[in-house]
Amino acid sequence: MKLSASGLGQQAAHEGENKCLNSELWHACAGPLVCLPTVGSRVVYFPQGHSEQVAATTNKEVDAHIPNYPNLPPQLICQLHNVTMHADVETDEVYAQMTLQPLTPEEQKDTFLPMELGIPSKQPTNYFCKTLTASDTSTHGGFSVPRRAAEKVFPPLDFSQQPPVQELIARDLHDVEWKFRHIFRGQPKRHLLTTGWSVFVSAKRLVAGDSVLFIWNENNQLLLGIRRATRPQTVLPSSVLSSDSMHIGLLAAAAHAAATNSCFTVFYNPRWASPSEFVIPLSKYIKAVFHTRVSVGMRFRMLFETEESSVRRYMGTITSISDLDPARWPNSHWRSVKVGWDESTAGERQPRVSLWEIEPLTTFPMYPSLFPLGLKRPWHPGSSSLHGIVPY
Amino acid sequence: MKLSASGLGQQAAHEGENKCLNSELWHACAGPLVCLPTVGSRVVYFPQGHSEQVAATTNKEVDAHIPNYPNLPPQLICQLHNVTMHADVETDEVYAQMTLQPLTPEEQKDTFLPMELGIPSKQPTNYFCKTLTASDTSTHGGFSVPRRAAEKVFPPLDFSQQPPVQELIARDLHDVEWKFRHIFRGQPKRHLLTTGWSVFVSAKRLVAGDSVLFIWNENNQLLLGIRRATRPQTVLPSSVLSSDSMHIGLLAAAAHAAATNSCFTVFYNPRWASPSEFVIPLSKYIKAVFHTRVSVGMRFRMLFETEESSVRRYMGTITSISDLDPARWPNSHWRSVKVGWDESTAGERQPRVSLWEIEPLTTFPMYPSLFPLGLKRPWHPGSSSLHGIVPY
DNA sequence: GTGTGGGCCGAGCGCCGACAA
DNA sequence: TTGTCGGCGCTCGGCCCACAC
Numbered sequence: 001m002k003l004s005a006s007g008l009g010q011q012a013a014h015e016g017e018n019k020c021l022n023s024e025l026w027h028a029c030a031g032p033l034v035c036l037p038t039v040g041s042r043v044v045y046f047p048q049g050h051s052e053q054v055a056a057t058t059n060k061e062v063d064a065h066i067p068n069y070p071n072l073p074p075q076l077i078c079q080l081h082n083v084t085m086h087a088d089v090e091t092d093e094v095y096a097q098m099t100l101q102p103l104t105p106e107e108q109k110d111t112f113l114p115m116e117l118g119i120p121s122k123q124p125t126n127y128f129c130k131t132l133t134a135s136d137t138s139t140h141g142g143f144s145v146p147r148r149a150a151e152k153v154f155p156p157l158d159f160s161q162q163p164p165v166q167e168l169i170a171r172d173l174h175d176v177e178w179k180f181r182h183i184f185r186g187q188p189k190r191h192l193l194t195t196g197w198s199v200f201v202s203a204k205r206l207v208a209g210d211s212v213l214f215i216w217n218e219n220n221q222l223l224l225g226i227r228r229a230t231r232p233q234t235v236l237p238s239s240v241l242s243s244d245s246m247h248i249g250l251l252a253a254a255a256h257a258a259a260t261n262s263c264f265t266v267f268y269n270p271r272w273a274s275p276s277e278f279v280i281p282l283s284k285y286i287k288a289v290f291h292t293r294v295s296v297g298m299r300f301r302m303l304f305e306t307e308e309s310s311v312r313r314y315m316g317t318i319t320s321i322s323d324l325d326p327a328r329w330p331n332s333h334w335r336s337v338k339v340g341w342d343e344s345t346a347g348e349r350q351p352r353v354s355l356w357e358i359e360p361l362t363t364f365p366m367y368p369s370l371f372p373l374g375l376k377r378p379w380h381p382g383s384s385s386l387h388g389i390v391p392y
Numbered sequence: 393m394k395l396s397a398s399g400l401g402q403q404a405a406h407e408g409e410n411k412c413l414n415s416e417l418w419h420a421c422a423g424p425l426v427c428l429p430t431v432g433s434r435v436v437y438f439p440q441g442h443s444e445q446v447a448a449t450t451n452k453e454v455d456a457h458i459p460n461y462p463n464l465p466p467q468l469i470c471q472l473h474n475v476t477m478h479a480d481v482e483t484d485e486v487y488a489q490m491t492l493q494p495l496t497p498e499e500q501k502d503t504f505l506p507m508e509l510g511i512p513s514k515q516p517t518n519y520f521c522k523t524l525t526a527s528d529t530s531t532h533g534g535f536s537v538p539r540r541a542a543e544k545v546f547p548p549l550d551f552s553q554q555p556p557v558q559e560l561i562a563r564d565l566h567d568v569e570w571k572f573r574h575i576f577r578g579q580p581k582r583h584l585l586t587t588g589w590s591v592f593v594s595a596k597r598l599v600a601g602d603s604v605l606f607i608w609n610e611n612n613q614l615l616l617g618i619r620r621a622t623r624p625q626t627v628l629p630s631s632v633l634s635s636d637s638m639h640i641g642l643l644a645a646a647a648h649a650a651a652t653n654s655c656f657t658v659f660y661n662p663r664w665a666s667p668s669e670f671v672i673p674l675s676k677y678i679k680a681v682f683h684t685r686v687s688v689g690m691r692f693r694m695l696f697e698t699e700e701s702s703v704r705r706y707m708g709t710i711t712s713i714s715d716l717d718p719a720r721w722p723n724s725h726w727r728s729v730k731v732g733w734d735e736s737t738a739g740e741r742q743p744r745v746s747l748w749e750i751e752p753l754t755t756f757p758m759y760p761s762l763f764p765l766g767l768k769r770p771w772h773p774g775s776s777s778l779h780g781i782v783p784y
Numbered sequence: 785g786t787g788t789g790g791g792c793c794g795a796g797c798g799c800c801g802a803c804a805a
Numbered sequence: 806t807t808g809t810c811g812g813c814g815c816t817c818g819g820c821c822c823a824c825a826c
Contacts, residue, residue, distance in 0.1 A: 135808055139797055144807060187801055190807070194799065248648070249641025256640070527787055531818055536786060579822065582786070586820065 024217045025173055026085045028127060029094045029225040030270040032311050033303060036096055037080055042282035045076040045100055046334040047254050048325065049278025050266060051247050072255040074332030076102045077282060081263060087173035092204065092226050094173070095269040098279060102258040127215035128153050129227070134208045137201055143193035143212075145182075150191035153214050157184055168193070170214060170224035178224055227271075278334070280356055288356035289333055296320055300339070300358040315342045316358075324352060416609045417565055418477045420519060421486045421617040422662040424703050425695060428488055429472055434674035437468040437492055438726045439646050440717065441670025442658060443639050464647040466724030468494045469674060473655060479565035484596065484618050486565070487661040490671060494650040519607035520545050521619070526600045529593055535585040535604075537574075542583035545606050549576055560585070562606060562616035570616055619663075670726070672748055680748035681725055688712055692731070692750040696741075706741065708733040716744060 027034055037043050078100035087094050128149035130136075136143050145154070157164035163185040170178050181195035206212070209229035217223055250266070257264035268279060294300075298318045303311050320338040323330055335352040419426055429435050470492035479486050520541035522528075528535050537546070549556035555577040562570050573587035598604070601621035609615055642658070649656035660671060690710045695703050712730040715722055727744040 133808060135810090138809095140810085141798070141800095147806065183799095185800080186807095187803095188806075192799090198798075247641065248644045249639070252640045252644040525787060527789090530788090532789085533819070533821095539785060575820095577821080579824095580785070584820095590819075 022171070022173060022175075022217060022223055023085065024215055025213075025223040025225050026087070026094055028129075028213050028215050028223075029087075029092070029173065029227055031227075031305050033305050034270040036083055036085075036268075037279065037281045039080055039083055041080055042103070043078050043080050043098075043100065043279050044282050044285045045078050045102075045254065045266065046074065046278045046332065047072060047076070047251055048074060048329045048332055048334050050250050071259060072251060073258075074329040074334070075285075076100075076254060076258055077108055078102050079107075080279075089174065091228070092173055093228075093269070093271070095267055098266050098268060099263050100257070100266060100279070101263045102254075102261065104261055126153060127213060129211050129213045131211045131229075132206060132208050137206055137208045137210075139198060142195075142197045143180075145191035145193060147191060149214075150182075150184075153216065154182060154191070157182070159184075168222065170222040172224050172226075284356050285333075288354075292355065292360060294318065294321070294337065294355060294358075294360055299361045301361065302353065302358045316340055317342075414563070414565060414567075414609060414615055415477065416607055417605075417615040417617050418479070418486055420521075420605050420607050420615075421479075421484070421565065421619055423619075423697050425697050426662045428475055428477075429671065429673045431472055431475055433472055434495070435470050435472050435490075435492065435671050436674050436677045437470050437494075437646065437658065438466065438670040438724065439464060439468070439643055440466060440721045440724055440726050442642050463651060464643060465650075466721040466726070467677075468492075468646060468650055469500055470494050471499075472671075481566065483620070484565055485620075485661070485663070487659055490658050490660060491655050492649070492658060492671070493655045494646075494653065496653055518545060519605060521603050521605045523603045523621075524598060524600050529598055529600045529602075531590060534587075534589045535572075537583035537585060539583060541606075542574075545608065546574060546583070549574070551576075560614065562614040564616050564618075676748050677725075680746075684747065684752060686710065686713070686729070686747060686750075686752055691753045693753065694745065694750045706733060706735065708741075 080098060081101055082097075082099040084097045085094065086097060128146065130146055130149065133144070135141055154168065155166065157166055163183055165181065165183045168180040168182045170180070172178065178200050179196045180193040180200070183192050183194055184190070185192065200206075204226055206226060207229070211227040211229070213223075213225040213227065215223040215225065253264040256262070266279065268277070296318055299315065300318065301313050301315055304314055305311060316339045318337055319340050321336055322338070323332060324335045325332070333355055335350075335354050337353050337355060337358065338351060339353055339358075340351075472490060473493060474489075474491040476489045477486065478489060520538065522538055522541065525536070527533055546560065547558065549558055555575055557573065557575045560572040560574045562572070564570065570592050571588045572585040572592070575584050575586060576582070577584065592598075596618055598618060599621070603619040603621070605615075605617040605619065607615040607617065645656040648654070658671065660669070688710055691707065692710065693705050693707055696706050697703060708731045710729055711732050713728055714730070715724060716727045717724070725747055727742075727746050729745050729747060729750065730743060731745055731750075732743075733741045
């Protein structure tokens, strides 16, 4: 077992896994809304959210079998000691590993609260993402590159040759090199990737509906990522793992860490969690919970990621504010806001969101602010010490 | 969440996973030494053993991060409510799921102890297993069937045709049908599988070193299984799973079940655990621990599985008897026997075994029996009630 | 008895422009 | 602008034997 230099006992990354160095590529594959908190900053951890994620992986409801952890609050304020970005060797699935240390009430009180809002995720500008068509993934042909994308992202072709051809080299998350023949031909003229494309498709087991990303990083390297379509049920290949055990394990680890002031490790898969995360920057939490007035009937905006990995704003109205699970996680702010969505695609949007996910339209409220939440539901998890710091 | 008819709250099998019906095939793929206990019988569960298995999957040592479960004894006597055999949809990896209910001291005392030793695993007799060669898995050719195996297992060919040909149909663990052309040709004559073989190899992603099994079951069906070679490090594809969490979860689930007299679920992968299991029949445990005299210097035999899935006997000498982990699991009999192996391949054999794995050669001890273990280390985990039942 | 390689035939991979949406 | 198709050349998948250990 490796320990880091800080000596805090945080868990080393699993041996044998590739460390992801291409931060841009990781963020691009994770999605435009991903924003990891800064190492050394403070975050809020929601056991409830993490449990939801575990349950989601096995498509099973959280059952009542699990023991109670009465000393485990619905949210833990933690010091973030480490963030490591990973990509699964088999599937290229990206995820982050965080080492968290719950703070004692003492520590929570002692320190000032710098308003760090996390690393602004390095959203690459010079990149494109395309969802693969049946023709793209068939063995019959190559990859049809959208014209604007090719002109913006790919190196310019030498149009003196006919047809113009060049070799593209791109690296994936595991630093594996992929070579493609990029040609501009056909009638009408178009950009195509031919030789090298099919081996990439079969190696990554891509199917129609999955997406590929081409990105330039700061070091002038062309990066290549994939994003798989959300399939109905990705069967967990981990045969020995019981989701109950994982669920219990997460709760037990968090509770133990909180009780002994030690570290615990959580894994964060942005493709699953987004947009409802379970580790968020403390400053974001405080701003949303204590400095923002929210009430039933209020209008709000919220960012969502589309299939094409762009960002869209959706509008909605707050219909009620209450605990998601009053029995097991009383006074948790996680997904405490019930909302109604404006558009007809409302069925696809989740009916519950968290305060820090939405952007209230306070300037034009549809109804008068009857019950400002920030005043009615003060800080509670045994650490009223924060009251002195956060004025409201 | 589905509950079984017994109402005991045992966990249903994961939805969406194929239930394995071919018991023979399951056992064949699991290995010749596999023997699952009978439903309704009593077993002993070793949390320590299970933790070892979890650690093995990530090739990481069990660290000291985990909370203590002072109420969790080193072994739990449990009622076995359910055993389900599974095969991973992706990899065909076989594993069993067991629902266990820890018994109260009352229950342990009240009931008689029938000497069930588990289902004698249905070891198929009419079968063969071959480790694949480079030629077998190459795209250039088919599968070369060992002559004796073909003559014993495959249906007899019609030698009136030249060359003799027939179609073989076999079913795998997921009840998927595979068709092969079986031909007897070449100079010298040999049995080959040609058409259909390569699709099987690529579908199962078989490589040289993996094994295939052909088995006849009771219903006169030809079954087809695979057993992958032990590769250096099978990276766990489960990205969100922390082995710490799993480890803690298993301990917490077991401790909680023991405290509340409820059920918990364990997964058992015979290819990993063999031959040191963590769920064994109670009768086997009692026989080994209380009715067998073992001492330092004593000679013993032990069964091992060879690469070719046959069984071999190895001889050795007991060098010491002590707890594997006196601090965390005091008085556990799990791998309490340190041994030295006779052969030069000793480095490959584990240096510690459990009492129920070995077969002491009491008739010809090399050294006199100085410290019979059964007498020196009586039953302990708070249930001395068993003393009255097990005479010694 | 069985693993590997050469020969050799043909299915299908993969490159091309022609359409049409 | 780009998804799909018919065309067609050529690679390699796959069936055969010879040979060697």
